[in-house]
Amino acid sequence: xxxxxxxxxFIEVLVGGxxxxxxxxxxxxxxxxxxxxxxxxxxxxxxxxxxxxxxxVSLVERGVPFALALVVTFAIMVAIGVAIERxxxxxxxxxxxxxxxxxxxxxxYIIEGAxxxxxxxxxxxxxxxxxxxxxxxxxxxxxxxxxxxAVVAAGMVVLLSRFFRYTRIGLAFRAVADDQFAALAxxxxxxxxxxxxxxxxxxxxxxxxxxxxxxLGVQFSLSLVVLKALPVLVLGGFDSxxxxxxxxxxIGASEKLAEVYIGDYFGGGIESWFAYVVALVFLLxxxxxxxxxxxxxxx
Amino acid sequence: xxxxxxxxxxxxxxxxxVSVALPAAHADExxxxxxxxxxxxxxxxxxxFFGGFIDYLNLINIRDGGVNGVKLTWDECETQYEVExxxxxxxxxxxxxxxxxxxxxxxxIAYAMIDRITAxxxxxxxxxxxxxxxxxxxxxPYVFPLLLNPYSETSGIVNYIASKExxxxxxxxxxxxxxxxxxxxxxxxxxxxELLAQKYGFTVQQIExxxxxxxxxxxxxxxxxxxxxxxxxxxxxxxxxxxxxxAVKVGYPVDHIVGNxxxxxxxxxxxxxxxxxxxxxxTTQASGNAYPVVQEIVKTVYGAGKGNLEDKARIGSxxxxxxxxxxxxxxxxxxxxxxxxxxxxLTGDEVRWGFEHLKLDPAKVEALGAxxxxxxxxxxxxxxxxxxxxxxxxxxxxxxxxxSDWIAPDWALLRPIIEKSAEAYAAEKGIKLRTAADADAVxxx
Numbered sequence: 001x002x003x004x005x006x007x008x009x010f011i012e013v014l015v016g017g018x019x020x021x022x023x024x025x026x027x028x029x030x031x032x033x034x035x036x037x038x039x040x041x042x043x044x045x046x047x048x049x050x051x052x053x054x055x056x057v058s059l060v061e062r063g064v065p066f067a068l069a070l071v072v073t074f075a076i077m078v079a080i081g082v083a084i085e086r087x088x089x090x091x092x093x094x095x096x097x098x099x100x101x102x103x104x105x106x107x108x109y110i111i112e113g114a115x116x117x118x119x120x121x122x123x124x125x126x127x128x129x130x131x132x133x134x135x136x137x138x139x140x141x142x143x144x145x146x147x148x149x150a151v152v153a154a155g156m157v158v159l160l161s162r163f164f165r166y167t168r169i170g171l172a173f174r175a176v177a178d179d180q181f182a183a184l185a186x187x188x189x190x191x192x193x194x195x196x197x198x199x200x201x202x203x204x205x206x207x208x209x210x211x212x213x214x215x216l217g218v219q220f221s222l223s224l225v226v227l228k229a230l231p232v233l234v235l236g237g238f239d240s241x242x243x244x245x246x247x248x249x250x251i252g253a254s255e256k257l258a259e260v261y262i263g264d265y266f267g268g269g270i271e272s273w274f275a276y277v278v279a280l281v282f283l284l285x286x287x288x289x290x291x292x293x294x295x296x297x298x299x
Numbered sequence: 300x301x302x303x304x305x306x307x308x309x310x311x312x313x314x315x316x317v318s319v320a321l322p323a324a325h326a327d328e329x330x331x332x333x334x335x336x337x338x339x340x341x342x343x344x345x346x347x348f349f350g351g352f353i354d355y356l357n358l359i360n361i362r363d364g365g366v367n368g369v370k371l372t373w374d375e376c377e378t379q380y381e382v383e384x385x386x387x388x389x390x391x392x393x394x395x396x397x398x399x400x401x402x403x404x405x406x407x408i409a410y411a412m413i414d415r416i417t418a419x420x421x422x423x424x425x426x427x428x429x430x431x432x433x434x435x436x437x438x439x440p441y442v443f444p445l446l447l448n449p450y451s452e453t454s455g456i457v458n459y460i461a462s463k464e465x466x467x468x469x470x471x472x473x474x475x476x477x478x479x480x481x482x483x484x485x486x487x488x489x490x491x492x493e494l495l496a497q498k499y500g501f502t503v504q505q506i507e508x509x510x511x512x513x514x515x516x517x518x519x520x521x522x523x524x525x526x527x528x529x530x531x532x533x534x535x536x537x538x539x540x541x542x543x544x545x546a547v548k549v550g551y552p553v554d555h556i557v558g559n560x561x562x563x564x565x566x567x568x569x570x571x572x573x574x575x576x577x578x579x580x581x582t583t584q585a586s587g588n589a590y591p592v593v594q595e596i597v598k599t600v601y602g603a604g605k606g607n608l609e610d611k612a613r614i615g616s617x618x619x620x621x622x623x624x625x626x627x628x629x630x631x632x633x634x635x636x637x638x639x640x641x642x643x644x645l646t647g648d649e650v651r652w653g654f655e656h657l658k659l660d661p662a663k664v665e666a667l668g669a670x671x672x673x674x675x676x677x678x679x680x681x682x683x684x685x686x687x688x689x690x691x692x693x694x695x696x697x698x699x700x701x702x703s704d705w706i707a708p709d710w711a712l713l714r715p716i717i718e719k720s721a722e723a724y725a726a727e728k729g730i731k732l733r734t735a736a737d738a739d740a741v742x743x744x
Contacts, residue, residue: 016516121342123566143548217570220340221537259517269481269507
């Protein structure tokens, strides 16, 4: 029986799953950035991703050069991030987390509606100039586009890690993440830090939006990719960038393997909920996720 | 003023207030309640379909002054393709007098409305979609899956694949994978593919893609391993371009993928870019703007600044042309009913009678300016689909090109299965089967 096992196919499914997982991680990183510094689970991250991709592709279709469209979209995303911090989250400071979560849930609908109002409802193709013909490595087909996405995700993790570790503002982020009141007491300007982190989340949304947009087409469904990020966050931890990457890899690989090897026993189409099963199991064993900080509260 | 005259005056005032508050059709108006969706995830399809439908109604009003002098009116209620909003729209719009027919273009909303519209006696049109057994007018008197129900679509696709292979007998020993959307819509055709596989001797493997379908790596790796001769794509929304892109990613030839009727629009292929080149899909109405009726809409409706599409480049797109064809079917049903009941505002039940006598042969279709846009329709009191023909179009990277003749599904094979399913539904719901005489009895108010 084991001799009949198609190892090449297994590796193909595994590699495909890992590369898909990287795409989930890209979305999850945007959540982590906000959660890490403000404790808010930003449900609007998917809508931001949609807005970024739609803005970029609409500008390009109107004749704006690629690089300029990228810069303009980034500027718009920063402006939106800062505006959200100023008008929605700052007035809600010190409110319970559920209030903040509900605020971002409302925001996601507003951003989705605004995106369609401004740029229309048509779907768009997005060509980033990356060939998506498969590479054959040892008989295993690997997507060139997915490899590119993995390199971008790795680059982003390195960039963000260095930023957090070696820059003054990055250190300030970490201080805020550790203890907001202590950070305030030593004179850190929380509003500036939060505005910066929302701008960074805007950048992540732009990068993820372009990669997911090139994969799915730029359309309303882009905002649904948040559903792929949630089990990744539960598994990796809401406040760990490394956790988002490892969580993405684990979720991606496990859901694909489950779909292929045990899907038929459940009638097929199990990968969407299987990811949540994995996440829930981890939640029961390790509530703060693989790399999340364990919260100890004095009562 | 006496007490009696005071009462009379009060009653008269109340009656006037009520008559103002309740929207009413004028004697020369026929109303279409449109449960449209112009925002949300499926807005691209909604704007195209309802745009085409309204463009055709406008053409009839501007060019002909309505249907035999009866002006067509409509209003739109936004559903975002959500069932609860669709039902809310129904409750809001049903009070308007003179409703001709409901056209929600949503399986979910249509299902939720069947009992309601049956009680109201107003037709529900589910062009190219809906539940297959609603074809049986004995059980579903007010539901019309015009042109194509899911089983006919399946039969049309299998017949097309057979024609590519050199005949129906050449299907024996072939392998077909059906990649379907994980929803009631996607699962509707599972039994009929199994049945056709048994009948024609091909093997079928049916693989589900969970909603919304933005990840299909594992499904396509399974397909690559299965090495099918053809893959049928029964998708919806984002699932379609992702399927085409992932097929290329795993090295499956796109020209061996055949899309169903909800995987056949520009919105399904443009996001896939070059990966969609060579992809073929079924349709009941060809795309393009060369057809006389589409040209008339451009000249008369858009020329008068009353066109519904913001982006004129979408005129003649798949959804826009489906809306136009749907407009033709609705308007012609009214015309048929008017010949029987008079040139006036009709009741919903009278319009139902019109649909049940809607017969447009190719000559009549040509006279309507729709030659080659769609083939024909032949609705009867017990066949609410109307034997629509299908054709296949291939995407060349910029536009769809028709690559087949008009193909007839195997209606004789399908009819007993449809009747069996409808009769089971009737037994479950305690519905008495309608007869031809029942169908001829029409409520005039």
